[in-house]
Amino acid sequence: MLLLVALGCKNQTNSNQPKKIAIVVSTLNNPWFVFLAQTAAAKAKSLGYQTRIFDSQNNTALETDHFENAIASGYKAILFNPTDANGSVVNVNKAKAAGVPVFCMDREVNAANAATSQILSDSYSGSVDVGKYFVQTLHKKGKYVELLGLVSDNNTWNRSKGFHSVVDNYPDLKMLAQQSADFDQNKAMEVTESILQAYPDIDAVFCGNDAMALGAYQALVSAGKADKVKVFGFDGAADVVQSIKDGKITATGMQFPQVMAQTAAVYADEYFKGKRNFPKKIPVSVELVTAKNVHNYIAFGKKN
Amino acid sequence: MNKKLKYGLWLVVILFIAYNSVYFKKLDSIKASDGDSFNSKAYAQKYLDTILPSIIGKAIPIDRLLADLQTSPQKTFDTYSNALDIGSIRFFWVKGRGKITDMDDTYIYLVTDSAHATIKIASEYIFGNAVRDASGLIHINDFASTTDLNNISAEVNKIIRRQILPPFKAKAKKGDEVGFSGAMELNSSHLNTDDAEITPVSLKLVP
Numbered sequence: 344m345l346l347l348v349a350l351g352c353k354n355q356t357n358s359n360q361p362k363k364i365a366i367v368v369s370t371l372n373n374p375w376f377v378f379l380a381q382t383a384a385a386k387a388k389s390l391g392y393q394t395r396i397f398d399s400q401n402n403t404a405l406e407t408d409h410f411e412n413a414i415a416s417g418y419k420a421i422l423f424n425p426t427d428a429n430g431s432v433v434n435v436n437k438a439k440a441a442g443v444p445v446f447c448m449d450r451e452v453n454a455a456n457a458a459t460s461q462i463l464s465d466s467y468s469g470s471v472d473v474g475k476y477f478v479q480t481l482h483k484k485g486k487y488v489e490l491l492g493l494v495s496d497n498n499t500w501n502r503s504k505g506f507h508s509v510v511d512n513y514p515d516l517k518m519l520a521q522q523s524a525d526f527d528q529n530k531a532m533e534v535t536e537s538i539l540q541a542y543p544d545i546d547a548v549f550c551g552n553d554a555m556a557l558g559a560y561q562a563l564v565s566a567g568k569a570d571k572v573k574v575f576g577f578d579g580a581a582d583v584v585q586s587i588k589d590g591k592i593t594a595t596g597m598q599f600p601q602v603m604a605q606t607a608a609v610y611a612d613e614y615f616k617g618k619r620n621f622p623k624k625i626p627v628s629v630e631l632v633t634a635k636n637v638h639n640y641i642a643f644g645k646k647n
Numbered sequence: 648m649n650k651k652l653k654y655g656l657w658l659v660v661i662l663f664i665a666y667n668s669v670y671f672k673k674l675d676s677i678k679a680s681d682g683d684s685f686n687s688k689a690y691a692q693k694y695l696d697t698i699l700p701s702i703i704g705k706a707i708p709i710d711r712l713l714a715d716l717q718t719s720p721q722k723t724f725d726t727y728s729n730a731l732d733i734g735s736i737r738f739f740w741v742k743g744r745g746k747i748t749d750m751d752d753t754y755i756y757l758v759t760d761s762a763h764a765t766i767k768i769a770s771e772y773i774f775g776n777a778v779r780d781a782s783g784l785i786h787i788n789d790f791a792s793t794t795d796l797n798n799i800s801a802e803v804n805k806i807i808r809r810q811i812l813p814p815f816k817a818k819a820k821k822g823d824e825v826g827f828s829g830a831m832e833l834n835s836s837h838l839n840t841d842d843a844e845i846t847p848v849s850l851k852l853v854p
Contacts, residue, residue: 455791465732467797468776475774501793508801509774599734606733622788628734630834639837645735 363393364611365413368424371398373554375578376424378643379448379600383422386608403430410434414441420611421445428453428497444614446607451497460610460621462603466498469596469629470505473575476594476631477510480573484515485546488538490559492526492551502551502577519545524555531558539566546572553578556592581642588637596629600643603627685795691802699782699848706828709743710762713840724835729783735836738781741845742828747821757825768827769844770812773804777846781830815850824853
């Protein structure tokens with residue numbers, strides 16, 4: 344009770360201070376999410392808000408601590424990149440109950456009315472484009488493996504389903520293995536090494552993100568198969584954009600974290616100004632990057 | 648003997664229970680079964696059979712679109728393109744007439760009647776959201792889940808691949824005159840009409 348009174352007094356004394364926006368991200372151990380978090384913070388600051396970035400380290404318990412901390416510390420909105428589509432729902436609901444709007448970025452939570460709005464990459468459609476290019480590049484036949492991301496993340500399945508919605512129409516394309524590497528480069532390298540021992544004669548690897556594509560490529564280099572096996576990623580990370588230029592990786596789906604982060608910050612600003620009718624979900628288009636058009640792109644976006 | 652029979656029966660019962668207690672399914676097949684309540688197949692058929700033909704008048708003639716993109720690209724995108732996603736990928740609902748100059752495994756190549764522009768109509772890789780989005784009639788907030796929207800595209804494309812293209816490809820040949828309507832995808836940030844392709848919704852040989 345005393346704590347609540349003290350917090351209330353603190354809020355009153357700080358009423359002239361700019362509102363605070365928390366940016367809670369699944370991990371800062373991946374450049375993609377660092378860029379997402381920093382862009383959201385920069386946009387919120389440019390709109391006149393104080394910001395702080397919280398790193399959940401892919402741990403929903405830590406994410407819960409961040410939410411409780413943010414709510415208790417007087418943060419008025421949360422720009423959120425969830426750790427787990429199901430496990431993060433409780434945190435969003437906690438913020439909602441406290442009157443703190445949550446705007447999801449890139450990853451969604453599996454609850455229709457928990458977040459104020461969810462701004463998400465259209466992973467399914469992006470993977471349809473990657474899948475179409477995959478079929479064209481392999482001339483409709485060959486053996487391949489798929490590396491999945493975190494199985495608890497919707498993006499993992501949206502990418503896999505989008506890819507298979509195209510590739511499974513071609514019976515001469517055979518998937519020999521489908522394993523999770525948790526969106527992690529080192530794990531992808533280990534998984535690919537193991538797969539190559541069981542299936543040394545593959546033609547392609549489809550990866551649910553670029554970190555795994557880089558890991559798979561490293562394993563193929565070690566096995567002396569990098570020139571023969573085509574690697575496909577998803578994200579638009581700097582190393583993969585360069586690898587496509589160098590002819591090492593065949594293609595990726597370019598996401599636009601800047602668009603998602605800035606849209607989330609603008610939505611929070613509009614919320615504070617009274618707007619309430621936000622779309623529950625806003626998909627952000629993903630663009631196919633290949634050797635033919637890579638000159639138009641840079642890491643996590645396109646050249647102006 | 649009785650003991651052996653008893654143990655044997657127990658073994659059969661235990662094996663039966665064990666066998667029926669554990670099921671192995673692929674992870675993606677479990678996920679694929681999510682959200683089946685919306686009948687995307689019926690919706691897609693209705694969309695292609697009745698909804699799109701009823702707004703054929705709103706399709707922009709392909710020759711006019713290509714000319715307008717040359718002179719005022721931004722205004723053309725603002726006026727005629729649609730998309731459910733935010734971003735640079737936009738879709739146009741187009742129509743036109745032209746003569747077949749070539750056909751291969753992937754495309755039907757046409758030269759349009761009025762402006763003599765070379766265009767290509769996709770005949771193999773019918774995937775993506777072009778037909779779903781180009782009309783501007785489908786809105787994201789009208790659907791409970793993104794899975795429903797993804798399934799609309801998948802079903803629409805399947806109908807085009809199975810019902811619209813095969814009979815046309817069976818009888819069309821070089822030199823034939825074709826009337827068409829369909830959807831064209833373009834990137835507003837990096838406009839490239841040379842590689843653009845039309846996903847057909849209607850293909851008719853014109854006598």
